[in-house]
Amino acid sequence: MTFQKELKKEIQRLQRLEADLQQQLQEARAQLGKLLSLDDDAPKAPARRGRKPSRRSAVLELIKTMPNGMGRGEIIASLGLKGDKSAEQSVSNALTLLKKSGQIKRGADRKYITTE
Secondary structure, rough: HHHHHHHHOOOOHHHHHHHHHHHHHHHHHHHHHHHHHHHHHHOOOOHHHHHHHHHHHHHHHHHHHOOEEEEEHHHHHHOOOOOHHHHHHHHHHHHHHHHHHHOEEEEOOOOOOOOO
């Protein structure tokens, strides 16, 4: 086998591996989102001023798990909220508040990352 053929074969193998890892990452994000949503459903002490910070904390915890950051759509999908306009808006609101409070920022690729 020539070097070119071996190289092409190795590139194809690595591309398949990358696709498999991407699929595993998406599945892990979905599972994490479900777990964080379950945590949101747990009874909590009332927040000050009647506000419920659970969506913010779920979004922040999810972003913390991804060192390369996450986009808004990825966060919504990971939390299992895609299609629920009200829930999608609450994620957007949480992102805005987290950004204003300095807990997250947007990277050069426009993904949200933690400032810690």
